[in-house]
Amino acid sequence: MITIVSPWYGPDTVGGAETQARSLARALHALGIPVQVWASTGRDAFHPDDTAHYAAGVSNVDGIPVWRFRPDAPDQQGVPLFFRRHPAYLPPLASFAPHELQLLGTLLSSDELYAAIHTAPATTRFIFIPYPFATSFWGARLAPERSWLLPCLHDEPYAYYSTYRHLFQTVRGILANSYAEAELAQRLYQLPARRVHMTGEGIDLSPRGDGEAFRRTYHLDSADAAMLLLYVGRRDESKNIGLLLTYMREYWARRGWPLRLLLAGQGLLELPAGAESLVIDLGYLPEQDKHHAYAAAQVFVHPSIYESFSIVLMEAWLQGTPALVNGACAVTVDHCRRSGGGLIFDDFGTFAAALDLLLCNPDLRTTLGERGRAYVLRTCNWEDVARRTAAVVLGET
Amino acid sequence: MPHQSDSPDVATLLAAVRAEVQARRQALHSTTSPSSQSALELQLQRNAEQLEITRVISAHWPLESRSPYERAINLINKIVRRALRWYINPIVEQQNAFNDVAARALRLQIEAYAELRAQLAELDRRATHDRDPPLPMTIPPIEASAPSHQDELLPSTAIPATTEELQQLVRQHARTEPDAGFADYQLHPLLAQLGVHQQVNAHWPLVGHTPIESAAALAQRLMRRYLRWLINPIVEQQNAFNTALTQTVATLLTADVELRFRLARHRAAHVRRQTST
Numbered sequence: 001m002i003t004i005v006s007p008w009y010g011p012d013t014v015g016g017a018e019t020q021a022r023s024l025a026r027a028l029h030a031l032g033i034p035v036q037v038w039a040s041t042g043r044d045a046f047h048p049d050d051t052a053h054y055a056a057g058v059s060n061v062d063g064i065p066v067w068r069f070r071p072d073a074p075d076q077q078g079v080p081l082f083f084r085r086h087p088a089y090l091p092p093l094a095s096f097a098p099h100e101l102q103l104l105g106t107l108l109s110s111d112e113l114y115a116a117i118h119t120a121p122a123t124t125r126f127i128f129i130p131y132p133f134a135t136s137f138w139g140a141r142l143a144p145e146r147s148w149l150l151p152c153l154h155d156e157p158y159a160y161y162s163t164y165r166h167l168f169q170t171v172r173g174i175l176a177n178s179y180a181e182a183e184l185a186q187r188l189y190q191l192p193a194r195r196v197h198m199t200g201e202g203i204d205l206s207p208r209g210d211g212e213a214f215r216r217t218y219h220l221d222s223a224d225a226a227m228l229l230l231y232v233g234r235r236d237e238s239k240n241i242g243l244l245l246t247y248m249r250e251y252w253a254r255r256g257w258p259l260r261l262l263l264a265g266q267g268l269l270e271l272p273a274g275a276e277s278l279v280i281d282l283g284y285l286p287e288q289d290k291h292h293a294y295a296a297a298q299v300f301v302h303p304s305i306y307e308s309f310s311i312v313l314m315e316a317w318l319q320g321t322p323a324l325v326n327g328a329c330a331v332t333v334d335h336c337r338r339s340g341g342g343l344i345f346d347d348f349g350t351f352a353a354a355l356d357l358l359l360c361n362p363d364l365r366t367t368l369g370e371r372g373r374a375y376v377l378r379t380c381n382w383e384d385v386a387r388r389t390a391a392v393v394l395g396e397t
Numbered sequence: 398m399p400h401q402s403d404s405p406d407v408a409t410l411l412a413a414v415r416a417e418v419q420a421r422r423q424a425l426h427s428t429t430s431p432s433s434q435s436a437l438e439l440q441l442q443r444n445a446e447q448l449e450i451t452r453v454i455s456a457h458w459p460l461e462s463r464s465p466y467e468r469a470i471n472l473i474n475k476i477v478r479r480a481l482r483w484y485i486n487p488i489v490e491q492q493n494a495f496n497d498v499a500a501r502a503l504r505l506q507i508e509a510y511a512e513l514r515a516q517l518a519e520l521d522r523r524a525t526h527d528r529d530p531p532l533p534m535t536i537p538p539i540e541a542s543a544p545s546h547q548d549e550l551l552p553s554t555a556i557p558a559t560t561e562e563l564q565q566l567v568r569q570h571a572r573t574e575p576d577a578g579f580a581d582y583q584l585h586p587l588l589a590q591l592g593v594h595q596q597v598n599a600h601w602p603l604v605g606h607t608p609i610e611s612a613a614a615l616a617q618r619l620m621r622r623y624l625r626w627l628i629n630p631i632v633e634q635q636n637a638f639n640t641a642l643t644q645t646v647a648t649l650l651t652a653d654v655e656l657r658f659r660l661a662r663h664r665a666a667h668v669r670r671q672t673s674t
Contacts, residue, residue, distance in 0.1 A: 242582060253668075255665070256664075274654075275658045340559065340560050350568065353568070353571040357566060367556050
């Protein structure tokens with residue numbers, strides 16, 4: 001039995017790791033592999049106060065058993081009370097900086113969940129997702145030899161905390177979403193290659209976008225000759241939206257071409273006054289509209305540097321849209337190099353030059369889009385991802 | 398909370414730095430043609446220098462004495478200052494941390510203003526020269542409404558097979574792209590830092606690990622409790638100013654970004670007009 005442990009899980013839950021957990025569970029279930037999910041009663045990271053969104057206890061989502069646990073507050077040091085009652089499972093607390101434990105203490109935690117992991121049969125294999133959460137850090141302490149971490153790791157300040165180094169070094173293995181993420185985990189935590197497995201991530205390969213439909217729906221009919229550049233993802237500073245707006249503003253001013261930058265996704269974004277001539281803020285798009293938007297765009301622009309896989313990049317490529325990615329993001333750069341589906345910018349000069357090439361060369365756009373699409377079809381099949389994951393988690397003795 | 402040593406050289410060093418900055422300013426002004434910079438730009442430059450000169454606060458200025466009586470008083474003052482440095486220095490260090498970020502933020506805003514003025518001046522210059530040649534671009538100018546007629550720039554048969562080859566093309570094109578200043582973008586992280594440093598705290602934990610340290614910490618806590626009538630109002634007033642300054646910088650940044658977008662629209666429209674004639 002594979003048990004996926006995620007802080008949040010369910011039909012109303014949004015978030016990259018949570019969506020990945022659900023897709024992986026469905027893919028494992030479809031292969032006939034016994035799988036269950038343990039999560040909290042909370043909704044998701046975007047609704048931190050909604051801690052009782054789902055009923056506690058066992059339910060069923062997509063035909064998969066889901067056991068939900070009530071959240072609990074830890075003690076002042078950030079340690080769950082379960083571990084105070086079972087001190088044998090405590091990690092070396094003195095080796096962690098106080099603020100690192102306190103950070104864990106601010107994140108969702110559940111003593112009921114830890115008790116369930118503690119008493120789970122020895123045949124249960126756990127996949128904890130994602131790495132920064134208390135459910136992963138404390139949960140994996142209870143059965144490290146049967147725990148795999150699906151970290152969704154980024155090269156971010158938290159990744160350098162000694163608490164997370166301890167987590168990565170004590171679990172049985174790491175399941176990486178991309179080669180660049182696997183390399184980062186090995187480098188940051190000095191892990192041997194045999195403990196880091198590139199199982200990958202999948203996406204839904206069935207959507208077909210219709211660019212014309214998007215232009216009609218959003219009143220960008222063909223008479224509007226503007227070239228469309230699209231960003232999809234969280235619309236906040238963590239995804240480098242400020243850099244994208246700054247570079248696009250200058251590029252637009254220098255070239256004078258009719259351009260529209262479309263922004264779609266979650267998060268609060270206060271567009272500067274005066275930006276409306278260039279930027280169209282679409283907010284959170286319905287799923288099919290999102291695929292239409294990918295198909296309508298001439299270029300998918302991805303300025304983020306914190307990615308472990310980048311679903312949106314794969315979705316854009318699936319619709320045959322070439323990408324422009326930030327050279328500071330090892331993951332998206334690696335995808336571009338492996339697929340040949342995009343260009344890379346390091347500064348404004350390369351941003352402008354890459355956009356010039358893409359916007360002025362339809363053949364180049366088509367070629368890069370086709371290369372990206374072929375890469376996605378080759379590597380992002382959930383069934384293959386589930387097989388690789390099961391082989392690692394159930395296959396190792 | 399780190400404690401600074403009671404070095405009498407701090408004030409001397411600061412005075413030397415200030416003198417050097419002023420000397421450089423005088424030298425610069427004597428060699429700069431008054432007509433090459435506007436009066437406002439010169440004033441902004443002086444303001445930036447003044448910020449640099451005054452941003453560091455020292456609690457250890459020289460105590461000068463001319464008579465035996467003054468020397469005796471100053472000796473007492475030095476003893477009191479040394480005895481209180483555990484309390485005063487950390488407060489001063491926190492304020493200096495804020496001042497450092499604030500001065501950098503204001504200098505960047507001065508740079509941002511200069512960038513905007515330069516863009517506006519360029520736009521004015523082009524608007525008054527109808528017969529200017531087309532603007533230099535990384536690729537030949539194209540019809541604004543139909544950039545696709547540049548298809549032959551990279552025919553399908555010439556599309557490189559690898560990302561690395563394409564990136565070489567990108568880098569080659571990028572070399573011809575004029576530099577761009579983004580002072581407004583550089584200000585964003587400083588705004589976050591201002592938020593972090595704007596509240597000076599006069600009540601950090603005072604604890605000891607040994608009995609002697611614990612006794613010293615207890616004495617300091619009692620002393621701090623007594624002196625809070627004097628120190629707390631000063632810190633609160635300073636914090637109110639720090640908060641107001643942070644909010645002002647944030648509002649100025651918002652205004653700056655708005656102006657940049659409006660100016661960008663005019664610049665884009667001008668390029669369109671130029672390339673369509």
